[in-house]
Amino acid sequence: MTFWKWSRTAANNANADPSCPFPEGMSPSALNDGTRAMMAAAAKYRDDIAGANLATGGASAYSLTSYQGFDSAGHLDSQQIAFVPHLTNTGACTLSVDGLPAAPIHYQPGVDLPSGTLVQGTPYVATYFFGANEFILRGLAGNPFSVPLGGLMPYIIGTPPNSAFVFPYGQPISRTIYANLFASVGTAYGPGDGSTTFNVPDLRGRVIAGLDGMGGSSVLGLLTAGGCGITGTAYGAKGGNQNVAIAQANLPNVQLGVTVTDNRAFTSTGTSIGEQFQAMPLPPGGGAGTVMALNAGGTPRTVVVNPSSNSIPGVTASINGNVTPQAALWTVQPTIVLPMLLRVI
Incomplete structure (x- = not known):
């Protein structure tokens, strides 16, 4: 019975x-x-339904022998059956009970299981629906991973955990297989081949900034095309560099003066760029004297100290006009590099 x-x-x-x-x-x-x-x-x-019945077969085609002994798919209709997979599933999979024709296992009507959904040694309960010829896993209809579709998160392992996730490096993916994601984002990150695929974001080497238009309006203007080359209100807008070279036009036009503080020593009101000054003997107690100045090219020239102010008149330099930009400056904040994980199913 x-x-x-x-x-x-x-x-x-x-x-x-x-x-x-x-x-x-x-x-x-x-x-x-x-x-x-x-x-x-x-x-x-x-x-x-206790969950102690171990399945056999492969990682994509499970077999199970029940205690009730179902003799037809019709008698199995709307019945619950629990099983423990002996292998973690590798993608879409089926279940055959008591030798009856195999039917796909879904986590919601018509949706195949991503790889890794059925974990080896873990009990699951499924209900068979004869009309649709499918088993529906109980309790997994909403989201088997607790990560929303399109959700993005840092990840520390070198490969995605299962086929529900990808590493987003701008690659094209199927508009059919990933129909729900395509319906949500369309071609915001690239049109793919224009008909059968679309692109996911390319996050290689990039940090993420919050969309300026979140909440329905853009009022902050912290990222703009005019300010940094990035349009902060556009999905997938890109910009920025890891370093920047300072151009001469970015430097202020600073004038530097040099004064004599005693008969031998010189001080500068700023940083002397491209010139070296060497004191020459001056009359005791001050007064007129000479200073030998070597310019950036090494050519000596002589200037006369003003006896009334102990200053060297006219010896000033434009820092802007005498500086040639050298190595670029780093602009990257302290960073750790990890893969990013995107849920696509």
Whole structure:
């Protein structure tokens, strides 16, 4: 006796299970057998949904032998069956119960399981639907990974965990296989081949900035095309460099003066660029004297110290006009490099 043979109409159960009938007027001695058979049926059902039944077969085609012994797909309709996969699934997979034709296992109607959804040694319960010929896993209809479609997160392993995720490096992916994601983002990150594929974002070597238009309006203007070359209100806008060379036009036009503080020593009101000054002997107590100046090219020239102010008149230099930009400056903040993970199914 098994539950799937029983009827929800009491009168029909007189002969619902030929192995143990309950006909009207049955002999008292037969009642004992019928009661024990009902207990056995309950035990079969109990064990079929307990999650202790180990599957066999492969990682994409599981097989299971139930305790209730289903003899047709019609009798399996709307019945729950629990199983423990002996292997973690490698992608879309099927389940065959009691030798019946295999049917796909889905986590919502019509949606195949991504690889890694069924974990080896973990109990799962599925319900079979005869009309659609599919098993639906119970409790996984919404999201088997707790990461929303299109969700992005740092990841420390070198390969995606399963086919529900990709590393986003700007690659084209199928508009059909990833139809739900395509319906949400379209070609915002690239049109793919223009008909069958679309692109995911290319995050290689890039940090992420919040879209300036989040919330329906853009008021901050922290990222603009005029300010940094990045349009902060556009999905997938790119820009920035890891270093920058300072051009002469970026430097202020600074004038530097040099004064004499005593008969021998010189001080500068700024940083002397491209020139070296060497003191020459001056008359005791100050007064007029000479200073030998070597310019950036090494050519000496002589200037006269003003006796009234102990200064060298006219010896000033334009820093802007005498500086040639050298190595570029780094502009990267302290950084750690990790893969990024994007959920696409």
